[in-house]
Amino acid sequence: MLDKNFNPKSFEKNFSFDIEASRRKADGDPFMVLLPPPNVTGSLHVGHALCFTLQDILARYKRLKGYDVLFQPGLDHAGIVTQLLVEKQLYDRGAEKGSVSREALLKEIWFWKESSACAVIEQLKTLGISCDFSRLRFTLDEGSKRAVAKLFVKLYNDNLIYRGERMVNWDPQIRSAISDLEVVEKEVDAQQWYIKYRLEDSNDAIVVATTRPETIFGDVAIAVNPRDRRHKKFIGKNAYVPLIDRLIPIVADEYADSKKGSGAVKITPAHDFNDFEVGKRHRLPIINIMNDRGELNGAVPEIFQYMDRFEARRVVVDFIEKKGQLVKVENIKHMAPFGDRSGAMLEPLITNQWFLDAARLAIPALEVVRNGQVVFSPKHWENIYFEWLNDIKPWCISRQIWWGHQIPAWYGPDGQLFVAETAEEATQKAVNFYGKNSVELVQDNDVLDTWFSSGMWPFIVLGWPQNSEEFERLYSNMMVVTGFDIIFFWVARMIMMGIYATGKVPFKNVYIHALVRDEKGRKMSKSKGNVIDPLVLCEAYGADAVRYTLASMSSPGRDIKMNQKSIEIGRNFLTKLWNAVRFAQINSCLYCSEFDVNSVKHPLGQWIVQKIKTMILDVEVAVENYRFDEAIRLIQQCVWNSFCDWYMELIKPILQSDSLVVAKNCSTNSSVQNTLLKKDIRDVTGWAILQLVRVLYPFTPFIAKKLSGELEVTDMSWPDAAAIDIDGSDSLRCIGRLQEAITSIRSMRQCLGVSPSEKLEISVESASQELIDVVAEYGDAFSRMAGVSVVRDIAGQSIPLVVDSGIIHVGFGDRIDVVEEKKRLNEIKKKFVQIKAESQKKLRNKNFLSKASADVVQEHNDRVKTLNERITQLDHAIKSLELI
RNA sequence: GGGCGCAUAGCUCAGCGGUAGAGCACUACGUUGACAUCGUAGUGGUCGUAGGUUCGAUUCCUACUGCGCCCACCA
Numbered sequence: 001m002l003d004k005n006f007n008p009k010s011f012e013k014n015f016s017f018d019i020e021a022s023r024r025k026a027d028g029d030p031f032m033v034l035l036p037p038p039n040v041t042g043s044l045h046v047g048h049a050l051c052f053t054l055q056d057i058l059a060r061y062k063r064l065k066g067y068d069v070l071f072q073p074g075l076d077h078a079g080i081v082t083q084l085l086v087e088k089q090l091y092d093r094g095a096e097k098g099s100v101s102r103e104a105l106l107k108e109i110w111f112w113k114e115s116s117a118c119a120v121i122e123q124l125k126t127l128g129i130s131c132d133f134s135r136l137r138f139t140l141d142e143g144s145k146r147a148v149a150k151l152f153v154k155l156y157n158d159n160l161i162y163r164g165e166r167m168v169n170w171d172p173q174i175r176s177a178i179s180d181l182e183v184v185e186k187e188v189d190a191q192q193w194y195i196k197y198r199l200e201d202s203n204d205a206i207v208v209a210t211t212r213p214e215t216i217f218g219d220v221a222i223a224v225n226p227r228d229r230r231h232k233k234f235i236g237k238n239a240y241v242p243l244i245d246r247l248i249p250i251v252a253d254e255y256a257d258s259k260k261g262s263g264a265v266k267i268t269p270a271h272d273f274n275d276f277e278v279g280k281r282h283r284l285p286i287i288n289i290m291n292d293r294g295e296l297n298g299a300v301p302e303i304f305q306y307m308d309r310f311e312a313r314r315v316v317v318d319f320i321e322k323k324g325q326l327v328k329v330e331n332i333k334h335m336a337p338f339g340d341r342s343g344a345m346l347e348p349l350i351t352n353q354w355f356l357d358a359a360r361l362a363i364p365a366l367e368v369v370r371n372g373q374v375v376f377s378p379k380h381w382e383n384i385y386f387e388w389l390n391d392i393k394p395w396c397i398s399r400q401i402w403w404g405h406q407i408p409a410w411y412g413p414d415g416q417l418f419v420a421e422t423a424e425e426a427t428q429k430a431v432n433f434y435g436k437n438s439v440e441l442v443q444d445n446d447v448l449d450t451w452f453s454s455g456m457w458p459f460i461v462l463g464w465p466q467n468s469e470e471f472e473r474l475y476s477n478m479m480v481v482t483g484f485d486i487i488f489f490w491v492a493r494m495i496m497m498g499i500y501a502t503g504k505v506p507f508k509n510v511y512i513h514a515l516v517r518d519e520k521g522r523k524m525s526k527s528k529g530n531v532i533d534p535l536v537l538c539e540a541y542g543a544d545a546v547r548y549t550l551a552s553m554s555s556p557g558r559d560i561k562m563n564q565k566s567i568e569i570g571r572n573f574l575t576k577l578w579n580a581v582r583f584a585q586i587n588s589c590l591y592c593s594e595f596d597v598n599s600v601k602h603p604l605g606q607w608i609v610q611k612i613k614t615m616i617l618d619v620e621v622a623v624e625n626y627r628f629d630e631a632i633r634l635i636q637q638c639v640w641n642s643f644c645d646w647y648m649e650l651i652k653p654i655l656q657s658d659s660l661v662v663a664k665n666c667s668t669n670s671s672v673q674n675t676l677l678k679k680d681i682r683d684v685t686g687w688a689i690l691q692l693v694r695v696l697y698p699f700t701p702f703i704a705k706k707l708s709g710e711l712e713v714t715d716m717s718w719p720d721a722a723a724i725d726i727d728g729s730d731s732l733r734c735i736g737r738l739q740e741a742i743t744s745i746r747s748m749r750q751c752l753g754v755s756p757s758e759k760l761e762i763s764v765e766s767a768s769q770e771l772i773d774v775v776a777e778y779g780d781a782f783s784r785m786a787g788v789s790v791v792r793d794i795a796g797q798s799i800p801l802v803v804d805s806g807i808i809h810v811g812f813g814d815r816i817d818v819v820e821e822k823k824r825l826n827e828i829k830k831k832f833v834q835i836k837a838e839s840q841k842k843l844r845n846k847n848f849l850s851k852a853s854a855d856v857v858q859e860h861n862d863r864v865k866t867l868n869e870r871i872t873q874l875d876h877a878i879k880s881l882e883l884i
Numbered sequence: 885g886g887g888c889g890c891a892u893a894g895c896u897c898a899g900c901g902g903u904a905g906a907g908c909a910c911u912a913c914g915u916u917g918a919c920a921u922c923g924u925a926g927u928g929g930u931c932g933u934a935g936g937u938u939c940g941a942u943u944c945c946u947a948c949u950g951c952g953c954c955c956a957c958c959a
Contacts, residue, residue: 192959212959260958263959380889387886552907561896569908579919633907645923749925756913756923838903839903847940848939859902
């Protein structure tokens with residue numbers, strides 16, 4: 001028997017994670033969900049909780065449906081983030097910066113990774129994410145390493161990977177290159193200095209505006225716009241770079257914008273992406289003045305050497321000012337690039353890096369989305385995908401850090417490059433190349449961008465490059481659920497690399513879920529302190545409630561604004577469900593396996609069976625369309641409204657009374673009939689609860705498991721709605737009549753301020769035979785729910801209550817205010833007349849009749865007819881009031 | 885500068901070419917044997933603005949306004 005109090009902690013913790021249940025089934029159609037591997041660094045946020053919950057709903061739903069489901073878990077080594085984190089821990093423990101060797105650091109990270117991985121998995125389990133944890137993979141495990149090396153070599157041999165000196169975004173804090181995607185632009189307060197560059201052979205000077213005066217040592221030209229009259233005279237002349245008096249040419253280039261700054265721009269090809277291009281066009285030299293720490297290097301005058309870039313900026317400005325070459329300073333706001341991980345201001349820097357020719361891989365990746373082989377939901381994310389891939393730049397894949405896949409490239413003593421899957425292979429190549437017996441090779445120090453291995457994840461986890469049966473079965477049959485922020489980072493790369501490596505798309509469906517924001521709609525971030533920890537929510541409300549609420553708020557194309565209190569939506573619903581099942585238990589409504597739902601004869605039973613059948617079918621559609629919000633709404637409505645508010649209230653008299661009014665046409669021994677009826681209702685109720693629990697299982701697995709256990713049912717399969725075949729239309733109409741009558745009486749009671757404890761007399765003599773029958777059949781429930789006793793003749797005065805099926809007379813003793821009551825009825829009539837008039841107007845419109853669909857015309861005809869009846873009844877009721 | 889999304893009840897959001905919905909909040913009443921994490925009944929909306937298409941527009945189209953986001957630009 002269930003406890004009186006619903007306490008999720010009492011059972012959620014008790015369910016040790018069921019690995020068996022999360023394993024694949026041999027039969028069934030294949031379906032795979034690829035969990036976006038969370039960073040091994042740590043704690044999951046609500047966004048993860050949402051993302052994983054939605055995937056888990058899909059995985060569990062498909063399992064119940066009989067699919068062969070693989071829900072593949074994994075962890076990402078998250079190169080830069082993890083290395084920074086562990087380094088910081090080491091420094092915090094007293095290690096000196098720069099003193100830790102590569103081997104020592106890697107050892108430390110591997111050690112730390114073990115415990116962190118466990119913590120992440122525990123969080124997944126707490127949320128009830130039913131991955132097959134026996135198959136847990138890590139993006140830096142041996143299998144991943146082999147696959148990465150293999151693909152790298154293949155790409156290299158196909159000239160899709162190359163090494164070269166290019167300008168990249170450089171993070172001076174991490175001291176590594178990063179990819180364009182890892183650059184975040186932020187608006188910053190800055191200053192713009194106007195500096196005089198003296199001209200050669202003249203006392204004249206040209207004024208150049210710059211926000212980066214420290215880079216003047218790398219200046220190789222000044223560019224002006226050829227159509228800029230102010231500067232035309234300077235073109236072809238030379239100017240002296242301040243402080244160092246190096247002569248540089250003044251060139252004409254469209255890049256110079258006469259509206260910006262002074263109209264003349266200094267060209268520093270080594271430290272600006274645009275200047276680099278201008279430099280190439282004019283064959284200008286490249287002078288690199290910065291080292292990898294963002295300090296000025298040996299190419300600058302000695303006093304500036306090893307000076308930090310920001311310090312150098314101040315000093316340079318100071319010197320220029322003293323020399324009288326500073327014209328003015330402006331305070332401006334402008335966008336500057338920062339590293340998304342370190343937060344440091346980035347430097348464009350020319351370095352030797354490895355690049356992937358993404359543009360070539362993008363061609364088929366674009367095609368598969370265009371032709372519908374891969375479908376995004378919601379659809380509009382495809383535009384974002386196209387936009388990025390259409391203009392994709394070479395991807396810088398090398399990082400100057402240690403934690404990651406070390407690049408499978410080796411150098412000979414003379415710098416000769418050998419790219420191979422293993423050191424042995426590389427050595428063999430070198431031996432052949434040099435014609436010697438042995439060669440000492442040095443492996444490239446760099447590691448690959450973390451997203452390189454992430455992009456290979458769909459086939460890595462399926463054992464690529466081995467072409468297993470599993471791979472054949474599941475690859476291309478998977479589903480990816482993720483946030484829009486990693487469409488470029490991850491989704492696009494999985495498609496590109498998947499097609500390249502295997503010739504097939506890794507998945508057909510990508511569902512992009514909402515972004516979880518705080519209650520004010522701000523993005524959650526540690527610095528704002530508005531982060532909600534899903535574990536805290538699970539602790540407070542239970543994991544089911546968290547899952548339920550997140551799913552209910554997950555409507556497409558809209559971000560989720562949430563606060564902790566919103567989890568009450570789920571908690572309250574589950575409490576209601578819990579109590580409903582408790583009620584069933586108290587009344588011995590258990591699931592009976594011999595029970596045949598199609599044999600249900602009692603209208604109440606037919607009614608709830610019908611409601612549940614419809615709900616199941618609708619939920620199926622909703623889930624298949626990733627409308628998790630819709631699914632939750634449907635379930636909640638069925639459970640709370642149909643099952644609890646109506647069905648359970650209506651069956652109470654049958655279950656609880658020994659002397660119930662015998663159903664119509666039951667002429668034989670009434671106690672025998674009672675017992676049969678009770679048994680019938682109990683069976684239906686037990687059956688109904690089991691269906692509700694099964695439908696809820698994908699969404700709220702813990703409570704579903706607990707409740708199905710209470711019903712002594714272990715088999716969890718999705719209810720087969722198609723097998724439910726009863727004609728419940730009469731029951732639906734009949735219970736509908738009952739509902740309307742009860743609601744109307746309750747409403748009138750409230751309106752007249754009659755205490756709920758006071759029984760009212762009603763008479764249904766003027767109603768249709770159908771309503772008379774229904775009231776007779778459900779007399780007890782009716783009396784109880786409406787707080788009335790049904791009589792033939794009302795003792796005192798009565799008010800006519802007009803419902804769909806006729807007039808119910810309600811006795812109100814001497815409380816009746818005839819004038820008020822007439823007014824009320826007239827208001828209702830007025831509304832009906834108005835609606836009727838609208839329909840009639842349409843029906844008089846020839847265009848409407850000829851152009852509107854037959855259904856709609858019929859609907860309006862029916863409406864007019866129904867309203868006529870009700871208006872007649874209202875008139876009748878008003879007239880009867882006048883007789884009082 | 886280019887693009888995308890959103891605008892519906894006090895709040896959070898569904899919906900939809902044919903009589904505007906839910907949850908929360910609010911008001912009134914209520915602890916009748918599943919449930920106060922509850923029940924019953926209510927209050928509350930010219931569906932952002934202006935045009936257009938249509939027999940009919942909250943729904944489709946266009947423009948505009950406001951909010952949010954992505955990409956690009958960075959002297």
